Amino acid sequence: MGPRKVIVKDDAIYDAKTGVLIKDGLTTREAVEQYVDHHYMVLPVVDKAGRPWLLDGQLVFCLHGTQYETVNDDVIHVVPCPDCGGMAIRDEEPLVDTECVRCTQCGHEFDPRLEMMES
Ligand SMILES: [Zn+2]
Numbered sequence: 001m002g003p004r005k006v007i008v009k010d011d012a013i014y015d016a017k018t019g020v021l022i023k024d025g026l027t028t029r030e031a032v033e034q035y036v037d038h039h040y041m042v043l044p045v046v047d048k049a050g051r052p053w054l055l056d057g058q059l060v061f062c063l064h065g066t067q068y069e070t071v072n073d074d075v076i077h078v079v080p081c082p083d084c085g086g087m088a089i090r091d092e093e094p095l096v097d098t099e100c101v102r103c104t105q106c107g108h109e110f111d112p113r114l115e116m117m118e119s
Helices: 029-038 112-118
Strands: 004-009 012-015 021-023 058-063 067-070 078-080 087-090 102-103
Touching: 012 029, 012 087
Parallel strands: none
Antiparallel strands: 004 012, 012 021, 058 067, 078 087, 087 102
16 A cells, blocks of 8 residues: 555645545645655645646656656656756657656656666
8 A cells, every 4th residue: 555645735635546535624734744754644746836746637657766657547658847847758759769758848858768867
């Protein structure tokens, strides 16, 4: 069992799958993050501007720091864009190096293996 996937709406945390209210009255971002940390929950991945990643309209969650899943527990192969923090997916172009990924938000193309070595 991984952490419970949750979403935040207004001052409250809801279960991402069922929409059930888990906790309300969390008025600050810090309060939300503290509650999530202490209760083994995970929030949707957001980019540097705070916009959530969406894959086919579904929120994306990061588990164990490296594994990405949709709300339905489908493991997906995406990586964060080093520029904007957006979701980068493998390029479908057949002529392009298959390891190359493209950011869905800013269009930045990069090789995640190289990015890992740099950081
Ligand atoms: Zn980007």
